[in-house]
Amino acid sequence: MRIISSELETIAVKPSQYPPMDMPEIAFVGRSNVGKSSLLNYLTGRKNLARVSGSPGKTRTINFYLVNGTFRFVDLPGYGYAKVSKEITKDWGRMMEEFFSKRENLKRVVQLVDIRHAPSKQDIEMYEYLKHYGLSGLVCATKGDKVSGNERQKNKALIRKTLGLDENDKLIVVSALKKSGAQELLEAISLELED
8 A cells, every 4th residue: 555645634533523434443542642643644655744742641632634635644642641641531431432332444453562571461451442442453663763672572572472462463663764664564454444
């Protein structure tokens, strides 16, 4: 798959602000500071499509990006940032539940994890949550440039084991900095869009 056009279509905080369910969507979710905005910019070849924030936990909206005029990438708010209040965390949970359960055109959720660390309790909970909604099976390990080849294999095995991925689940290592892994991820996304 080649991305030739991408633009911010809608910024939403509630379902009434979501765009119509008229085309397939692939959502991206991960802990705050996992590199979601950098990944979206890398995949689309746009430097500032998704705003990269210096302070984690900043994105509290659901951002819809129109890609190639035929499908959407959906940037979901990051989770697991300690300085975010319990009230906001509760709102986040409600927002996600509403999104996952009612967005019928949502094909898959790409869950991002940091390859340098074992998945956190929140990462595991999110994967279970995605499984519940039939949206699991595609995990992207970011910051691939931060580990050596040996570490990469060891950490991939750890991520697979910790999240309970089966052999059909995809785990793709990406580095926005070193520009690696995008094609593999885009091919996996392309297959989801064809389903």
